[in-house]
Amino acid sequence: MDLIWEGLRKALELLLTLDPEVLRITLLSLKVSGLATLISLLVGLGVAVPVALNEFPGKRLVIALLNTGMGLPPVVVGLFVTVLLWRNGPFGFLEILYTPTAMILAQAVIASPIIAGISLSALQHLPPGLRLQILALGASRPQMVWLLLKEARLPLLAAVMAGFGGVISEVGASIMVGGNIKGQTRVLTTATVMETSKGNFEVAFALSILLLALAFAVNAVLTHVQQRDRSR
Amino acid sequence: MSRATILEARNLRVHRGRAQVLQVPALDLRAGEVLALMGPNGAGKSTLMLALAGLLPLSGGSLHFKGVELRSRPDREAFRRRMTMVFQDPLLFDATVAQNIAVGLKLRGVPTAVREPAVRAWAQRLGIGHLLQRSARHLSGGEAQRTALARAFVLGPEILFLDEPFASLDAPAREGLLDDLGHILAETGSTAVISTHDQGEAARLAHRLAVMKEGTILQTGGLREVMNHPQDPFVAAFVGMETLLKGQVMASREGLLTLRLGKGAGGREVLAMGEAQPGQTVLVGVRPENVTLSLQTDKSSSARNTFPGTVTKVLPRGPFFKVELDCGFFLAAYVTAQSLAELGLGPGGTVVASFKATAAHLIRREGLDAEV
Numbered sequence: 001m002d003l004i005w006e007g008l009r010k011a012l013e014l015l016l017t018l019d020p021e022v023l024r025i026t027l028l029s030l031k032v033s034g035l036a037t038l039i040s041l042l043v044g045l046g047v048a049v050p051v052a053l054n055e056f057p058g059k060r061l062v063i064a065l066l067n068t069g070m071g072l073p074p075v076v077v078g079l080f081v082t083v084l085l086w087r088n089g090p091f092g093f094l095e096i097l098y099t100p101t102a103m104i105l106a107q108a109v110i111a112s113p114i115i116a117g118i119s120l121s122a123l124q125h126l127p128p129g130l131r132l133q134i135l136a137l138g139a140s141r142p143q144m145v146w147l148l149l150k151e152a153r154l155p156l157l158a159a160v161m162a163g164f165g166g167v168i169s170e171v172g173a174s175i176m177v178g179g180n181i182k183g184q185t186r187v188l189t190t191a192t193v194m195e196t197s198k199g200n201f202e203v204a205f206a207l208s209i210l211l212l213a214l215a216f217a218v219n220a221v222l223t224h225v226q227q228r229d230r231s232r
Numbered sequence: 233m234s235r236a237t238i239l240e241a242r243n244l245r246v247h248r249g250r251a252q253v254l255q256v257p258a259l260d261l262r263a264g265e266v267l268a269l270m271g272p273n274g275a276g277k278s279t280l281m282l283a284l285a286g287l288l289p290l291s292g293g294s295l296h297f298k299g300v301e302l303r304s305r306p307d308r309e310a311f312r313r314r315m316t317m318v319f320q321d322p323l324l325f326d327a328t329v330a331q332n333i334a335v336g337l338k339l340r341g342v343p344t345a346v347r348e349p350a351v352r353a354w355a356q357r358l359g360i361g362h363l364l365q366r367s368a369r370h371l372s373g374g375e376a377q378r379t380a381l382a383r384a385f386v387l388g389p390e391i392l393f394l395d396e397p398f399a400s401l402d403a404p405a406r407e408g409l410l411d412d413l414g415h416i417l418a419e420t421g422s423t424a425v426i427s428t429h430d431q432g433e434a435a436r437l438a439h440r441l442a443v444m445k446e447g448t449i450l451q452t453g454g455l456r457e458v459m460n461h462p463q464d465p466f467v468a469a470f471v472g473m474e475t476l477l478k479g480q481v482m483a484s485r486e487g488l489l490t491l492r493l494g495k496g497a498g499g500r501e502v503l504a505m506g507e508a509q510p511g512q513t514v515l516v517g518v519r520p521e522n523v524t525l526s527l528q529t530d531k532s533s534s535a536r537n538t539f540p541g542t543v544t545k546v547l548p549r550g551p552f553f554k555v556e557l558d559c560g561f562f563l564a565a566y567v568t569a570q571s572l573a574e575l576g577l578g579p580g581g582t583v584v585a586s587f588k589a590t591a592a593h594l595i596r597r598e599g600l601d602a603e604v
Contacts, residue, residue, distance in 0.1 A: 136317035137336040
């Protein structure tokens with residue numbers, strides 16, 4: 001028990017003194033996962049909208065694949081991205097392995113199916129006649145898509161929260177494609193793993209608390225937006 | 233009054249998968265008229281409406297809007313903006329009433345300064361002016377459908393399609409909205425197509441009637457014409473002509489027919505209006521509101537068809553009661569609650585039913601088997 005109390009005390013100290021290294025790690029986490037979520041939102045909607053609005057052979061298979069993709073193991077993604085970006089790999093010339101860019105890429109691969117899957121379900125749950133109603137009101141096709149997305153905005157926010165939650169907390173892919181390089185690719189999760197393995201529990205505690213706080217803060221903002229709209 | 237045809241459909245066909253779900257040889261819509269599409273669920277009313285509104289791909293036929301063929305035009309979207317549609321489900325957006333009414337105008341890029349007064353005016357006109365800032369989520373069924381109607385009317389559509397707009401409303405909301413919609417349609421001189429399976433709604437709103445069954449139109453005509461002269465038993469039943477009598481023409485003179493009803497009816501004679509040859513077997517229909525009931529034969533009455541009968545059923549029908557009689561043949565009559573009480577009518581009671589020859593209309597002559 002002492003270990004825990006000591007850890008928490010030390011964690012608080014690190015937080016209150018705004019340790020520069022801890023601050024840098026936190027900001028990088030936010031930046032990498034935030035950008036990855038943003039990219040995933042674009043990719044996810046880019047997939048979900050055409051799948052939701054069109055009937056085509058194999059649609060069920062696509063949906064099944066998307067839903068499977070929502071549970072993509074980060075280490076598998078990490079492995080594939082690493083191989084692709086490896087010096088002799090097909091995208092080795094980009095020389096981005098062990099950079100935050102590679103981490104953003106890997107996290108976007110993880111979050112895209114999550115956001116696509118939830119968005120697709122959100123769009124499919126809109127009233128079936130709504131599309132015709134929107135067209136009957138004189139909408140062009142892009143206007144129709146915009147109105148449908150606007151109408152599904154609450155579940156779409158949930159999709160963004162799920163996507164962000166998935167990548168801010170993952171460690172496997174980040175450590176594989178980022179390498180946990182101090183000052184360059186070290187994020188909250190990879191740092192926590194390292195500090196724990198080194199026995200520096202108090203630092204690990206501090207990082208974990210920050211991770212939780214960050215996840216909470218981002219979701220609190222999104223939830224506030226969502227629920228304010230809900231109760232209006 | 234002759235009006236210009238603004239929508240002309242010819243040989244309209246729609247397929248769903250391989251099945252043909254709509255096949256309409258011809259339908260014209262004239263400027264300023266309200267056309268009611270009637271028919272049971274699955275008759276193709278909604279499909280026809282979506283096809284006419286350009287919201288459904290046609291698999292064949294032609295559709296002319298003010299003389300312009302719509303199917304082949306690349307700018308169909310521009311034409312679509314000249315009509316709009318209200319569905320049974322109000323399908324409001326998750327926004328305020330004002331924002332909902334403004335949607336179509338916004339899509340057309342109408343500036344706020346023009347939009348806002350128009351939105352307010354139509355909200356007032358539909359009795360929801362006090363709800364403009366209310367979330368559409370917190371509206372009653374009637375208020376929601378009024379919002380949907382305001383959202384459509386504010387666009388000033390050249391054709392307004394109304395797909396069973398009252399079907400989900402409770403009786404008081406429906407009554408109020410029927411009245412208001414009737415006034416607005418008349419005041420604006422709107423051209424509209426409304427689908428309904430309620431003959432009362434059709435009678436209150438429409439100038440013309442098209443009765444549909446199984447993806448096609450059985451009969452089109454003026455409201456009174458279709459109501460009083462249905463061309464076949466299905467249409468007759470659907471427009472509320474409840475009594476159908478089969479008989480053989482005994483005499484035909486200047487449009488007045490003398491019929492002898494079948495054996496089951498004890499060979500009773502009925503006078504009816506229509507053109508037929510003696511010896512032919514025909515079907516005539518009588519609307520229940522044209523049958524009067526009394527306790528004794530009224531000598532002064534001009535009704536030529538008078539039959540004593542036994543009451544089999546008394547059924548409430550909105551403000552009236554429907555009395556079903558066995559006169560040797562089935563006969564239905566509408567009476568008021570007061571008449572019902574005065575006549576002391578109930579199942580088993582006896583009564584005299586009468587209707588004028590002009591209330592008995594020839595429905596069809598052919599296709600009946602000759603045996604009477």
